[in-house]
Amino acid sequence: MDLEAVIKDLQSELGQAVLGVERGRGEVGLLLSPERVLTACQRLRQRHGFDLLIALTAVDYWPNEPRFTLVYKFYSTMANAFFGLRLPVPGTAAEVPTLENIFPNANWHEREILDMFGVRFTGHSDPRRILLPEDWEGHPLRKDHPLGYEEVQYTFNFDEIDRRKPYAVE
Amino acid sequence: MPAPTLEVSFDGLKHLVSSRALEGDTLLLNMGPQHPSTHGVLRLLLELEGEIVLNCIPDIGFLHTGIEKNMEAKNYLQALVMTDRMDYLNNIGNNLVYCLAIEKLVGLDVPPRAQAVRVILTELQRIASHLVWLATSSLDLAAMSTFLYCFREREIILDIFEMCSGQRMMTSYIRPGGIWRDVPDGFEEAVRQFLRLFPRRIRQYESMLTRNPLFIDRTKQIGVLTAEQALQLGVTGPMLRATGVAFDLRKAQPYSGYEQYDFEVPTATGGDTYDRYLVRMEEMRQSLRIVEQALNRLPDGPFISDNRKFVPPPRAELGTSMEAVIHHFKLWTEGFSAPKGNVFLPVESPRGVLACYLEGDGGPKPYRVHFRTPSFAHLQALPLMSRNHFVADLVAIIGSIDIVLGDADR
Numbered sequence A: 001m002d003l004e005a006v007i008k009d010l011q012s013e014l015g016q017a018v019l020g021v022e023r024g025r026g027e028v029g030l031l032l033s034p035e036r037v038l039t040a041c042q043r044l045r046q047r048h049g050f051d052l053l054i055a056l057t058a059v060d061y062w063p064n065e066p067r068f069t070l071v072y073k074f075y076s077t078m079a080n081a082f083f084g085l086r087l088p089v090p091g092t093a094a095e096v097p098t099l100e101n102i103f104p105n106a107n108w109h110e111r112e113i114l115d116m117f118g119v120r121f122t123g124h125s126d127p128r129r130i131l132l133p134e135d136w137e138g139h140p141l142r143k144d145h146p147l148g149y150e151e152v153q154y155t156f157n158f159d160e161i162d163r164r165k166p167y168a169v170e
Numbered sequence B: 001m002p003a004p005t006l007e008v009s010f011d012g013l014k015h016l017v018s019s020r021a022l023e024g025d026t027l028l029l030n031m032g033p034q035h036p037s038t039h040g041v042l043r044l045l046l047e048l049e050g051e052i053v054l055n056c057i058p059d060i061g062f063l064h065t066g067i068e069k070n071m072e073a074k075n076y077l078q079a080l081v082m083t084d085r086m087d088y089l090n091n092i093g094n095n096l097v098y099c100l101a102i103e104k105l106v107g108l109d110v111p112p113r114a115q116a117v118r119v120i121l122t123e124l125q126r127i128a129s130h131l132v133w134l135a136t137s138s139l140d141l142a143a144m145s146t147f148l149y150c151f152r153e154r155e156i157i158l159d160i161f162e163m164c165s166g167q168r169m170m171t172s173y174i175r176p177g178g179i180w181r182d183v184p185d186g187f188e189e190a191v192r193q194f195l196r197l198f199p200r201r202i203r204q205y206e207s208m209l210t211r212n213p214l215f216i217d218r219t220k221q222i223g224v225l226t227a228e229q230a231l232q233l234g235v236t237g238p239m240l241r242a243t244g245v246a247f248d249l250r251k252a253q254p255y256s257g258y259e260q261y262d263f264e265v266p267t268a269t270g271g272d273t274y275d276r277y278l279v280r281m282e283e284m285r286q287s288l289r290i291v292e293q294a295l296n297r298l299p300d301g302p303f304i305s306d307n308r309k310f311v312p313p314p315r316a317e318l319g320t321s322m323e324a325v326i327h328h329f330k331l332w333t334e335g336f337s338a339p340k341g342n343v344f345l346p347v348e349s350p351r352g353v354l355a356c357y358l359e360g361d362g363g364p365k366p367y368r369v370h371f372r373t374p375s376f377a378h379l380q381a382l383p384l385m386s387r388n389h390f391v392a393d394l395v396a397i398i399g400s401i402d403i404v405l406g407d408a409d410r
Helices: A003-017 A034-046 A106-117 A158-164 B011-016 B019-023 B067-072 B076-084 B091-106 B112-140 B144-165 B187-209 B213-219 B227-232 B273-296 B322-333 B374-379 B382-386 B391-401 B405-409
Strands: A018-024 A027-032 A052-060 A068-076 A081-089 A095-097 A120-122 B027-031 B043-049 B052-059 B341-348 B353-360 B366-372
Touching: A003 A018, A003 A027, A003 A034, A003 A081, A018 A081, A027 A034, A034 A068, A034 A081, A034 A095, A052 A106, A052 B341, A052 B353, A052 B366, A068 B341, A068 B353, A081 A095, A081 B341, A106 A120, A106 B374, B011 B052, B043 B391, B052 B382, B052 B391, B067 B076, B067 B366, B076 B091, B076 B366, B091 B112, B091 B341, B091 B353, B091 B366, B112 B144, B112 B187, B112 B273, B112 B391, B144 B187, B187 B273, B213 B273, B213 B391, B273 B391, B353 B374, B374 B391, B374 B405, B382 B391
Parallel strands: A027 A081, A095 A120
Antiparallel strands: A018 A027, A052 A068, A068 A081, B027 B043, B043 B052, B341 B353, B353 B366
16 A cells, blocks of 8 residues: 555645654654644544554653644555554643444543543543542553552561551442 | 342434334343453443344453554664554564664665564464463353363463563564574574474364354354455455455565465455354464475575664674664664654564654654554454344454454554
């Protein structure tokens, strides 16, 4: 499949929304502004035959802006080719339209991103956390979220550390 | 004294169940996470009418261990050991996808011998993983003897892994640039012995199940998925091939030298639980073929790259070469650095497409690692597959997905 033709077609369709073309290490993709993602995906699916949303994830570039980047990877079973989209999303208004109506399996992937990064998806049918408990605070894969550790207790300060340990409360 | 009541709150899930359930016409039943047929810690919320499943809402995350976050805090080599713990039935395959991603990111070549050993071990791992699937999914259908036979053969494969790496499961044997050590004496003989033994054993399993009327009753036309539905839900691997789509990354986009081997991609057309069984049984045979070919032409030569910026020097060099001492020190303290950039690397795991998204920032630690895992994707198809089936069939369907919750939750 001619991926350059796909790029040209998307560029002419989306115009200014295409922020750049990404090539490297045998991968091809576009940098796209988030508001046009539905048009791009619709076109990729219907006109270019990318029928499988293979991966959907995010990266946090804190403290830089735009803070998040969403990474979409599509696969075409007919043409045996991968195509990627990258969407820069500002940290102040982290909201992207959901892909659920075009690729139903985006449902869980978007829930995972909501869970781990706190990026919201407008129009999502089931915006709940997926891996972490409902009452969890924060979004762990954000770069400003601490990794977390447990203080080492020695004999001389065992009680002191024990007192401030975050035990579960009923 | 009043009997203790067990109350489960469904408040957050009201938008997912029908209005009949809220009025009490249908029954909401909690299944798992400690249920033996949910293969680990999968929790399902079932909406039942009598014994018929109207809807099922999977709830995952009980095995979430924050592997992606933890990997960001370790250097590339330290993070490798975490990949073993993700999909605990496909440890070698997880090592492979992570190492291939690193190699693609930094541009590291792998010697042919290492590639062939990688192929042998991942295919053995595929057989071992399918054996666990066959064992547990037929145990769910009350075929206890199959379970015992499958675990007997799996033990032989785990012994081969132990021979190579010292570990039965968490091997970390595949390293960036090649493999940890060369395969030991007796490796070839052990694998050949398995190759001689196993075709007979596959026939034995098949004689217990393929034409068994009880097994056929429980699996035919159960959990049907069409090719279109499967693609829409991101289903890959044997589940997709059982619907008739011959998509296998080992053929479609070969890695690690799979293009040299002659093997077929088995497919079926029904898309039901029985067809998934047929596809996986045939896949074990094809894996045997690949192992045999790779073993026959196992090339001599180095087993790991000699690029000293990424691969530590052998012990013998440390006594004579100052440069080797410097490389050794740098690699075992700071670790190697990968350039800025990102790669996406998909491989075919026993369950489906396993992909690693790896982003480097120029430092010795990965900036972001994400694993696209097949179990996570496949569980999304469970509500669709189980609709209007009996609860007992739901158990068969869960078994046929071949989920590993460590893979889904990471």
